[in-house]
Amino acid sequence: MTTTPEKTAIALQTWGGLVDPQTVTTARLLAADAVDNAASGHPGTAIALAPVATLLFRSHIRHDPADPEWEGRDRFVLSCGHASILLYTQLFLSGYDVSLDDLRAFRTLGSRTPGHPEHGHTPGVETTTGPLGQGLATAVGMAMAFAHERAGFDVDAAPGASVFDRRVWVLASDGDLQEGLSYEAGALAGRLGLDNLTVVYDDNDIQIEGDTRLTSSEDTAARFAAQGWDVSRVPLGADGDVDLPALDRALRSPVREGMPRLVVLSSQIAFPAPGAVGTAASHGAPLGASETRALREVLGVDAPPFAVPADVLAGVEPVRARGAALHVEWDARRAAWAALDPERAAAHAAFRAGETPAALSAALPRYAAGASVSTRDASGAAIQAIAAHVPGLWGGSADLAEPNRTAIHGGGSFLPPATGLGDLRGRNIHWGVREHAMASAMNGIALAGGWRVFGGTFLVFSDYQRPAIRLAALMGLPVTYVWSHDSVALGQDGPTHQPIEHLASLRAIPGLAVVRPADANETVAAWSALLDRREPAGLVLGRQGVPVLDVPYETVEAGVRRGAYAVVDVAEPDAVVVATGSELALALEAAERLAAEGVRVRVVSMPSREWFAAQDAGYREDVLPAAVTARVVVEAAASFGWHDVAGPDGVIVGIDEFGLSAPADEALRARGMTVERVVDALRATVARATA
Template sequence: MSMPPLDLNQARKAVDTIRLLAADMVEKASSGHPGTPMEAAPAAYLLYTRHMRHNPANPDWAGRDRFILSCGHASALLYSMLHLTGYDLSLEDLKNFRQLGSPTAGHPEFGHAPGIETTTGPLGQGVSVGVGMAMGLRFLRKRVSDRLFDSTIFALCSDGDLMEGVASETASLAGHLRLGNLVYIYLDNRITIEGDTSLAFTEEVATRYLSYGWQVQHVEGENLQDLDRAIARARHSPRPSLIIARSHIGFGAPNKQDTAAAHGAPLGAEELAAAKRFFGRDPEQSFVIPEDVAAHMREAVARGKALEKEWQQAFEAELKQNEALKSWQQAANGELPAGWDDLPTFAAGEKLATRQASGKVLNALAEKLPFLLGGSADLGPSNNTVIKEEGSFTACTVGRNIHFGVREHAMGSIMNGLAHIPGLIPFGGTFLIFADYMRPPMRLAAMMQRQCI
């Protein structure tokens, strides 16, 4: 996707509008997190207007890139971006932020508003689900169509995301698998609720991710040009990418920037007014979207429609000769092939371990369902979760047997990501006692009604 030169004046005006729109949402609700949206606005602006392939008129377009707000507490940022770029989310919805029955919940809820790719809030889950999405898209790209599923997973993540153990588990596997369709922007603001991150988090994040096999870049979070170039480089990396953006929580709030006070409470009337003056805006007005900013941001609608139209034409041309694509279309529509339920039967009292029976049924299903894939947390031979006559999912191959390693928590989150990719049916197995490690993603799968086995 070719991009015009970055108009810095236009970009900065749009970025400042995003910041203040989010801050106004939190202020009106008397609840929420203004600081992270204010620091992350430059990255979100660049992704939605310059780097992501998305169609606000059809948020479920199969050929789109995906955006995950892993630091879900910054939901006001996501809602601002969705409204400004033309998704079906009104300004009135933004004014009802965190209100009962509103689509703009305190943390993004999958299915509550268009453009929310997955439920986030429990830190670490978003970046982990993203790994599953990236694996699913690689699977479709290599086994169905290289052109149609060449999509990228973008995410914004925080210090808290990278402290959570599940993020380490999935980052390790992503690096091992060389998931080059994964681009994460880490908001390195060095602030937690209790104070400076140095209280509990002094590791060198860049070195850790380099050791996982990721590409790592450093940028200043307010430098739009450098951040723009870093995202472009990341998109062409054969490895997963982490862009470490030195950012400033509550940017523009003169007394609360770079402090924990900007994190989890409204700025307050006086501080918000001071922030508006800092950005050259009228401190007496709220929810202001300048006409030129609105027009510029809504360009995403026409651009998205054109991108999907081009993709749809390629899809229809390829569908005429690609049997795998025909099978995928059937699966993506929720259709099961004839005879899929012709399964083994077991007599009452038959001496057969349940895991052996499970393995027989799993393999019978795998013969009929080409988009059933999964594995175990290093227990495949023990709990019979290996698909016979199928290869492994590796950095070089896309067999249907996934080796999660001894990473139960990661397995659950990755399954959720796989289940977000149309047509795929993921499965995962472990022993019951180890399933305790998987409770957070299992809960999220139930909340999102994802098709995980």
């Protein structure tokens, strides 16, 4: 899509008085200057959508630049995170703690304006975006969280009258909507009737390889309409720029109850840069000095890079004043709400703080030694106890609530009342077979504040979740993945469903704790620790019964919280065997057999390598003495990643090939997960260490 120089020359317009043209011009030039200065970046979208972002930040999004964490604010998500300079310029021009020097430092080492928006790094950035589709799906989670919070704490308020009526605004690109994640997230938002969600889709017909006709022929508007969205179109303005008055009218039109909103906005990438407009090159490369000069000429600006007119700087104050006024008004309404029901207000304050009640510990289930209980069953029981004491616990599974044991009994279904199947107070989320959208939306729910959200699926399907898991780890969000069916013990479903490499690959994600408890009490202790630690973690569970350890619960809990501990200890051990999950039972039996031969074996349960690595050196030495080099590691998964624990004299009893379809016991034996193999490994490592 291109335009003529004549049309480009009239780009500086009034847009019906909706925004200050000089502010938009400044935003466009700051985007071009910052990308040129960094010699990298994505200027085209930021230049073209400067009027759109200015309209949103000054007229539609409820926010307070002086308090980016204000509880009553709306959320803005730049799903096309590559256009980060678009967001940074708006934060600067709105009075956030983002300076002109920060814009000059765009994409440089240590800058507060990195190449893609990072939550917790730049004031006003609500979520980390960049991997396309993630922002949109995360925004769906934010909208879910706000709807659930309103239903839980102010359900009787009239539409638009609640202090919890907040909106989520998204700018999305062609690439966002091409990602398969957008199909999952769009269908989920439509089914859940998230009418507090507005997505503006920048339909500019250009991506890196050229015209979108190279890759797409679908009617995006029809797709979203079919998923239950209220869809409108805003054609390109007659002058070649975005039609801002039409967009404003679309955004101000009454929200259709029970329908998220998609506005398909036609634009021209890089408009009004005369040589770059409508070109793929402007997507991901600097305009360059010559084209940026031409842009200045078109906009009628004769000023050096990063120049900000005094009138534009003065225009920041009304934005800050608007935010302050909205904040004061909201505070007054919230105080009135709290006065109506102080007990409800106290409960909400506790929810926002994420407090774990002292009574929870005594309410958690305990299991008698020797009983055979699957860790997934123990997890399900723990969820019931936690749900009774922690109202912020909320979640579900990707159509696997029964096998994952994730259903909150009596919690109801999170669905619009019009479905007749639940209501927005429901604590069970029916994600459908949408593992990726589930994980991404969980991030949004966590970012909304207060919630302790969990999502379940089989461990093997964590592959579908990885991009969102990685972002959760980047942001340090308190989300919990419940991954059941954790090994070839899954049995007859066969190698497609039997995880092998998954534990190693998940442990490779920085900031993610992988927790694989060995028995029912370790599982309960793991849930207790997860509530306190407030970090992203995966709870890895088995479906087969395993014996409950003959170890006091207090010892188990302390050991789980430290990631590893001695389940069976001996003075001056000849060898150490380390195991996770159900394989601890193999390690215990093997140690007994070696004891009969006079070999002293310490048995260590290591439910979380990450938690153990975080302990002080003294504790790690107590559990795994460096002097004991005869070591065996037992885990029914890939051996990759265990060699540092095993050491040069050690042996890893794992599975380095795919599984097979057979009853669970037979599959385990066929892949070498036997007591005999562990015994042989112990004998071999002792011989090697003493040679």
